[in-house]
Amino acid sequence: MTENNTGRTESPYEYSFEYIQKKLEGAKDSFGLLMKEIVRTGICTECATCAAVCPVLEWDDLAGQPKLIGKCTGCGICYNQCPRTITDPYQLIGDFKTGYVANTNIPEVIGGQDGGTVTSLLCYLFDEHLIDAAIVTMRDPNKPWYPTAQIITSKDDAVKSSGSIYSHSQTVEALMDAVRQDFRSIAFVGTPCNIDAVSKMFDSPTGMLKYFMRCHVLKIGLFCMDSFAPEALYPFFEKENIDLSKVVKMDINKGKFHLYYDLQGEPVKSYTIKQLDKFKSSSCNFCTDLTAEHADISIGSVGSGPNKNTVFARTGIGSEIVEDAAKKGYIKIDSFNSINLNSVLFLAKLKKVSQYTVRKRKVFIVRDVEEKEQARIETGPEADQSAVKPPLGTRKFLSVSQDLREQDKILNISLTNTIGYVLEDMKIRIVTVEELFEKKPWITTIREIFPFETVEIGYPLDIPDGQPIIANILVEASTEAFGKIFSRTFKLAPKE
Numbered sequence: 001m002t003e004n005n006t007g008r009t010e011s012p013y014e015y016s017f018e019y020i021q022k023k024l025e026g027a028k029d030s031f032g033l034l035m036k037e038i039v040r041t042g043i044c045t046e047c048a049t050c051a052a053v054c055p056v057l058e059w060d061d062l063a064g065q066p067k068l069i070g071k072c073t074g075c076g077i078c079y080n081q082c083p084r085t086i087t088d089p090y091q092l093i094g095d096f097k098t099g100y101v102a103n104t105n106i107p108e109v110i111g112g113q114d115g116g117t118v119t120s121l122l123c124y125l126f127d128e129h130l131i132d133a134a135i136v137t138m139r140d141p142n143k144p145w146y147p148t149a150q151i152i153t154s155k156d157d158a159v160k161s162s163g164s165i166y167s168h169s170q171t172v173e174a175l176m177d178a179v180r181q182d183f184r185s186i187a188f189v190g191t192p193c194n195i196d197a198v199s200k201m202f203d204s205p206t207g208m209l210k211y212f213m214r215c216h217v218l219k220i221g222l223f224c225m226d227s228f229a230p231e232a233l234y235p236f237f238e239k240e241n242i243d244l245s246k247v248v249k250m251d252i253n254k255g256k257f258h259l260y261y262d263l264q265g266e267p268v269k270s271y272t273i274k275q276l277d278k279f280k281s282s283s284c285n286f287c288t289d290l291t292a293e294h295a296d297i298s299i300g301s302v303g304s305g306p307n308k309n310t311v312f313a314r315t316g317i318g319s320e321i322v323e324d325a326a327k328k329g330y331i332k333i334d335s336f337n338s339i340n341l342n343s344v345l346f347l348a349k350l351k352k353v354s355q356y357t358v359r360k361r362k363v364f365i366v367r368d369v370e371e372k373e374q375a376r377i378e379t380g381p382e383a384d385q386s387a388v389k390p391p392l393g394t395r396k397f398l399s400v401s402q403d404l405r406e407q408d409k410i411l412n413i414s415l416t417n418t419i420g421y422v423l424e425d426m427k428i429r430i431v432t433v434e435e436l437f438e439k440k441p442w443i444t445t446i447r448e449i450f451p452f453e454t455v456e457i458g459y460p461l462d463i464p465d466g467q468p469i470i471a472n473i474l475v476e477a478s479t480e481a482f483g484k485i486f487s488r489t490f491k492l493a494p495k496e
């Protein structure tokens, strides 16, 4: 701690709002995103704020939605001013005092999921006699990789409990057992939904823990994007010849689920989260809290490098514990500015907006069509129409990139509308070119693609097992209004 010239004590781990602002700058939150997340999903309130703040948007009374009448620059103002979008950092990751990048600094913690910070904090709390019990989740000895919530009372057991199990664990049951067994100061480790259950018990007027007032609970929340139903996921793994009793670690990282037989080695098998989507616990589709917003200390991996944790201290006691544990050599910490906040905010936003996708837009056509159409002619629709036609050849219509999923033999092709106008009825054609012949054509029409909106296409490659991936893939796009707007052959060959 240092004293500044106003006499106020400053922690080296304090953060500033300017920093967050800087991190958010440059995000391409544009009209396309507004249409996709707010208008198409049916949560637009028809306030017309978007049209009011932008010279190239007008309110379309007939459709009950904003309409692009000129060239969109992708500035993102319409998206950011919309009352329905979630763009404020506090809305995305909750309130907190400060944050750190952390990892263990004690030799006992070797099998931590990421940086081993959770386990190291539990070790510190036991050594300092700040807790007499902790609620953790361990692997069930009788059913490999099924979670079992446990009350632990020692540092040794804390070390044994490290590692993540990506399934719901009944941690609150264990907490109530601990309260009944007269433990007075308890550290509780849980996913955001677990933390919410405990918070409700403390905060609601009829809350069980509040009512008995018999213990103090330190809430250590884990970041959580989703969890899986073990009774469905594990039989799938077994069918894929994975021996669960040999698995030493499961890990979700950058959209992939990895299984390891050896902690030092490569994963024995990896799946994209999309591939495992059908095994996801249905509750997680309705969950909007990535970072355990109601915990004292929230800990995850996104936002920090390998073998590190991103930590948010949300309460006074939370930050005191993290900083004292660092001072006493249990963990190493770096300041808030070392967190890659953009990636945390990005994932938090994915989770917040997931609630929108559960409903489809309903449009009621009860307006007076005739009257509105006449009014539109009076405002000079001819001029407006010409404004939406961009001059040909001045700029690229589409930006196209490819990413090869070698294991699945799928070529992911991303097409982004970069022209600033809505492209309508865009025909996409993807083919494999062999000598002079075309094979495996894949053709579709995209009804509309908004400025800076991206569509992704997974094109399956016809390569026999064991053969290197060598192919020429032609991608073409055209619209009725502008003709062919993109044509390029991607040459796939093994890396040297």
Ligand SMILES: Cc1cc2nc3c(=O)[nH]c(=O)nc-3n(C[C@H](O)[C@H](O)[C@H](O)COP(=O)(O)OP(=O)(O)OC[C@H]3O[C@@H](n4cnc5c(N)ncnc54)[C@H](O)[C@@H]3O)c2cc1C
Binding pocket: 111, 112, 113, 114, 115, 116, 117, 118, 119, 120, 135, 136, 137, 138, 147, 161, 162, 163, 164, 165, 166, 167, 168, 169, 171, 189, 190, 191, 194, 222, 223, 224, 225, 226, 227, 252, 299, 300, 301, 302, 309
């Ligand atoms: C279901 C689930 C989903 C997650 N998703 C993400 C994510 O999308 N992004 C991200 O950054 N981080 C996610 N995490 C958190 C991440 O996996 C690590 O738990 C976190 O980074 C702490 O790492 P560590 O090395 O400090 O943990 P460790 O020191 O290894 O300690 C892990 C602690 O987690 C507890 N635990 C394990 N499984 C469960 C469970 N099912 N329920 C409750 N407690 C459990 C253990 O008791 C242990 O105390 C998720 C965790 C879980 C359990």
Ligand code: SF4
Binding pocket: 034, 038, 039, 043, 044, 045, 046, 047, 048, 049, 050, 051, 066, 081, 082, 083, 084
């Ligand atoms: S600002 Fe948002 S809620 Fe308001 S009309 Fe536009 S899209 Fe709808």
Ligand code: SF4
Binding pocket: 029, 030, 031, 053, 054, 055, 056, 057, 071, 072, 073, 074, 075, 076, 077, 078, 079
């Ligand atoms: S220019 Fe595009 S992104 Fe910017 S406010 Fe207008 S419609 Fe939205």
Ligand code: SF4
Binding pocket: 168, 191, 192, 193, 194, 224, 225, 226, 227, 281, 283, 284, 287, 288, 289
């Ligand atoms: S995604 Fe939400 S509901 Fe699912 S386990 Fe995580 S915190 Fe709980």
